[in-house]
Amino acid sequence: MKKAFRIAAFTAAVTISVSALGLIASGSVARAADPVRIGVTVSSTGPAASLGIPEANAVALLAKEVAGHPVEYIVLDDSTDTTKGVANMRKFISEEKVDAVVGSSVTPVTLAMVEVGAENKVPVVSLAANAKIVEPVDEKRKWAFKTPQNDRLMAKGIADHMAANGVKSVGFIGFTDAYGEGWLEEIKPALEAKGIRLVAVERYNRPDTSVTGQALKLMAAKPDAIMIAGAGTPAALPARTLKERGFKGPIYQTHGAANNDFLRVGGKDVEGSVLPAGPVLVADQLPDNHPSKKIAQKFISDYEAKYGKGSVSTFGAHMYDAGLLLQAAIPAALKVAKPGTPEFRAALRDAIENAKDVVYTQGVVNMTPTDHVGQDDRARVMVQIKDGAWKLLPASK
């Protein structure tokens, strides 16, 4: 009985105090000077943690004040889980009364969040790549934007490079998830347009310890080149296995692989690989007239000052770009209404949709009512891995 009481009392105390704290906090958060409140939900844990962590890190670099107005960021983790992403979304809307939401890191979670955003008329700026998030712009997607380049833009870069280098047939190996799936969908038409055949398609899982079977199958189809659609360090495994099994042709990676950990893990196995990427990846090598060069260099130096040398990645840059986009749009919205009101959110959405010549770390953006990405070729560079580093390739025609 005594024990029972103790346990029950303990639990009750924990629950009640935790809940009470929650209540107090939610009620009493100081809402000083009508700050613009931005909800950020990223996948800091779960399968997409390698995307979510740098994204969450980059939040600290975003502007704290825009046009004299303070901007607050509330960062939550959605564990790469749709349910949590949507719950975070609802929390932002009902509890934090945010004016816009940034996130999430992957397409499936974002797709579900967009539903809630549209329902509550809150703009959502996604950090996930798939074009489905913003295309076609309809009643629902009216409220959705994204900063990463469309896979299509990147796929086109790969296809162009392949065509230029005489590749006639390609084998594809990608993640068994939304990322791999999305890339397959984009690369198919891009290759077709260049008359390149896709001769084999294989899949693997992020935590797989071996892709020998897939590699053998790919090589059996005798492609001129192979492309690997994986994000982060796991993208190195197929490259290694292919090398090990004696594949001599060129290997293409996607911009998902573009971080320093990939180079560290891939080592000499990824030497020579070609991939499309955001300009930020090779900021220092960009020609001085590239519009993104300055801002990208600033982002890199700020980020590395805070998180250590070599820690920067393009994922963080997507978050930074989202910040730049909002920074560009907020002043216009402030002219229309006060933050925290539906009018402000609508105005903010309109302002984002009308954003013109916003310079990202990754290209220049011109949004239109039918294009909620707004990027052009300037958002993509082709990069090759040479001597364990990213090397900018000259732009192909």
Next chain:
Amino acid sequence: MDLSIFLILLQDGVINGAIYALLGLSLVLVFTVTRVIFIPQGEFVSFGALTLALLERGQTPATIWLLLALGVVSAVAQVWQGRRTLSARRVLAIAGTDLALPAAVAAVTMLLAPMKPPVVVQIALTLAIITPMGPYIYRMAFQPLAEASTLVLLIAAIGVHLALTGLGLVFFGAEGSRTEPFSSAMFEIGSLLVSGQSLWIMGVTAALVAALGAFFELTLTGKALRATAVNRLGARLVGIAPSMSSTIAFTLAGFIGALSGVLVSPLTTIYYDTGFLIGLKGFVAAIIAGLASYPIAGAAAILVGVVEALASFWASSFKEVIVFLIIIPVLLWRTWGAPVVEEDDH
């Protein structure tokens, strides 16, 4: 698929299967002795691999702090649990295993890590850091639950798994690592290319299996573990404390996990959460063996590895589906093969 491809896949499957086998054996061991289905087994693999990777880069792995923390909590838990019958000698013993040992390991690691010692030393350090976590975790999480049902123990194991995975992310980050192979030699056997690393894995696995066999068959302590597994009460009646057997079982689990991590890390990139799926496949093998038989667990693990390799060739999208669904007929066969007996409650 021609013969040479088949042979390559077979080799690949057997190597992966060897790792699953180690984990499967460890799971059977822990379960029979303690009734804990030790889901966090896989985390030791990740921790081992990633600790080694950090040492290789000349960094001090954060896992030493975890080791120290676990040691302290374990010591506190033990003193608290035994507060009525504690002797000075016992307190000293606890201080020795739970405080002095991890402190020594941590100190040596901090000293040696920046010097990039030879691989052998790195591996020894890794094993020394990870192995004691097994018994510490047992004392903190499972010892107080010794008489609970299997289901409760399983849920507690899941709790430990969640906590360790979270810690893994904090310590190692989301990106993975791969270590240098022990041997970069390649041998050509017929049309088959065999890497030195895979020979290492097979060799170490075989040696470990043999050592475990000798331990269980030839030493009294090993027999005491078996005795605890067949009859806990009987073991207690002859003075074999379940806590002792369990501590040994968890120490072995920690060791086997860390060693598997060390072995597998040159082959593939290991992430903070890779361990779960690897462990789950070891678990599949252990279950096929009815959580009871070591030889069957070993054989089943190889089977899982080979099926996985073949499935990744034939239908890579559905590889996991094939690997996991293949066990259902095996389980059915095992159930039907066994006489219908009254089931225990757990």
Next chain:
Amino acid sequence: MSTPASTDNAAGSVSGAGVETAPRGRGARLVAPLAALAVSALIPLVPGLPQFWITLLNYIGLYALVAIGLVVLTGVGGMTSFGQAMFVGAGAYTTAILTTRYGVNPWLALPAALAVTGVFAWGVGAVTLRLSGHYLPLATIAWNISFFYIVGNLDLFAKFDGISGIPPIAIGGFAFSDGPSLYYLIWGAVALAVIATLNLLDSRVGRAIRALRGGVVAAESFGVDTGRARILAFVYAALLAGLSGWLYAHLQRAVNPSPFGLNASIEYLLMAVVGGAGSVWGAILGAGLVTIIRDQLQDWLPWLIGARGNFEAIAFGVILVLLLQNARDGLWPHVLRLCKARPATRCHHAEAGELAPRARSAGEQRADAPVLAVRDLRKQFGGLVAVNDLSFAVGRREIVGLIGPNGAGKSTTFDLVTGVTPPTSGDIRYFGEEATGERARVIARRGVARTFQHVRLAAGMSVIENVALGAHLRGHAGAVGAVLRLDRAEEARIFAEAHRQLGRVGLADLADRPAVSLALGQQRIVEIARALCLDPSMLLLDEPAAGLRHREKKQLAALLRQLRDEGLSILLVEHDMDFVMGLTDRLVVMEFGSRLAEGTPEEIRNNPAVLEAYLGGVA
């Protein structure tokens, strides 16, 4: 008496506190749920309640639905499942596909979602539920992982991106799209699930499911098809999960594989266990606790630790382990004890009509054939012949004792004639009808009831509920009737009958005590009452006098004589010579698996071969 430690282990189940069922009596039965309903209906109206808390409560409701299913499956039925998220997924995807691609109204999609989930669960269950012990949890893990990858790889399910644009549930023009309206919808569903589950557990079918924990053999011996009971529990749990999935899809408005993976399944099980898998209220508590702790950790940990992110899982894991260490049966039993709640007692309706007698077979009605005739019965285990061409018979209104030194094969013989194990060869007939190799539950249908050497009463059930299980074959109500509470008249009759039989054996006072709290001797008598509830023509008793005191033995003997005089035939295995000699009409003495002697007690007492067997000759 069995060794305490081992029995302890067996009883150390997740549902230490036993399953509560709705108290009997219409008024009392509805009080608790109605009060809970009334309170919960007011929650959204509380002024100042942050809207997000309603959202949180909505999620809790969704999880609670699944966890309640796990109470039936795991807490009560003893089957651990790591596959509930898959059934949530089945419900969610069905409705998602139907409403987005075919424009079906969500309400029309509901029956479809439930049907798909039910059929899916039935299929999985039919393949998997035969698995014993730890195989079942693993098989469900395998199914769930496979489900995740299959859904993620097939165009039908829109692969990993999933399906979005699912319409909200609507009635007329009113759409359940905001928090409060969904709250009522979801918690209405939870309330229905609670009532349905309490009803189900407090019914003939529910007893069968609950009896699974008491042992398959005991349940089968009273005609329960335990395989069906298992499937039923599995499908029921899946249906609640499917319902949750249907609600989830329309709350979330988008589905993809990630919420239906193994991790989600683990979380559901965790909720049920943390709250207390033995009780529906525990499931709701667990769902609430886990969800709130998770959410609040995310808010407060960064503030406490000063660092961002990733610490929730760690803290959550630690809290989970600590909770289990302090309350391994979950929290609900502790909450109950705190409230000093006592298990509800049943009022027994003496005025309930008589339970119809069990339909008797043609053989039972004939008077010529012996009640039990065993011919050349043989059982070999490997090289060991446990029963060696044994023949004997039990006539009408006869008490026959089966005796012999230990290891003579008495227990094996008993197992053979009760259908627990099939004989290697030979022939068993009840009432002149062939019964060789028939299973226990078929033999029960023939009017043969039994007790067990090692008492087999279901731990979570009261004495009278255990006895009522004996009347399983005399009732007909199914699961649907039970959920809708159409079985009340029959239930009242069953309980009246159980009460009558308890009175007959002199234990009526103990009817509402937990069965396991009785002394072992009394538990044996409860088993006899349970056997009598079958309305048997024949009684097989395995060491009924063991553990009884002298006076109790005399009473038992008197009862057995009375039963014989009322027309029953009795076969008993017994060690207590005194008891046997004074009671039986005839004795069969076994040694080394064979019949050594047969005759009246007086003849046996003076049989030199018998004396030899008992005194010497055994090495």
Next chain:
Amino acid sequence: MSALLQLEKLSVAYHGVDAVRGVSLSAPRGAIVSVIGANGAGKSTMLNAAMGILPARGQIMFDGAPIHGLSVEERFARGIALVAEKRELFATLPVEDNLALGRFRFRREGRAAAHAALEEVYDLFPRLRERRRQLAGTLSGGERQMLAMGRALMGKPRLLMLDEPSLGLAPLIVREIFRIVVSLRERGVSILLVEQNARAALQISDYGYVLENGRVSLEGPSAALQEDARVAATYLGFGAQEDGDEDENGEGDDDDGEA
């Protein structure tokens, strides 16, 4: 004779009911004390509590020191051994390993000592020597009882507690076992014997307790108890039959032994 084991007002709750209620009992050094009573009287529960398998209220003293808070293993280390009703053997290990494990707490004493201890037990139970390579699970009932006793003796106990040693055994084997029990007393091992087979138990013991419904209903020197009319009527059968007929009062085919 001072008491080696002393139970004071011991109560044990088992499955929510008090199976043992306020039992006081003392087992003197160098004596055989028997506890008789019907199945369910609480005899085994009492032994299990004395060994620390079940939690109990009341006082348990061994050799003048309270052992209440000690675990099973710690009590064993003090010199109490229990041969449990179900024998609790290691079914999948050979006889010799079972015995060797009985000496687990002396494992550091070296091979010679271990060998000597083993031989001693084999001399006491020659049947075990014959079966030394056989798995414990394949032994007959009598051999299992011998192995369980031999295993307990390997730990050099000062007090040996036997729970129903005659259970499920043929009379001849029971006699053999009881003969060995008597010989153990000569070797200085004190014995606490719990038996349903009252006659056999009282014949070899010095002092006896009758347990009824969890309480001591009667106690006294064994010889006196044998003469007691109540004991005779309740536990010893009623005269007319051959000696040993009702020795079979034990229950259980021991069919689910060490599963």
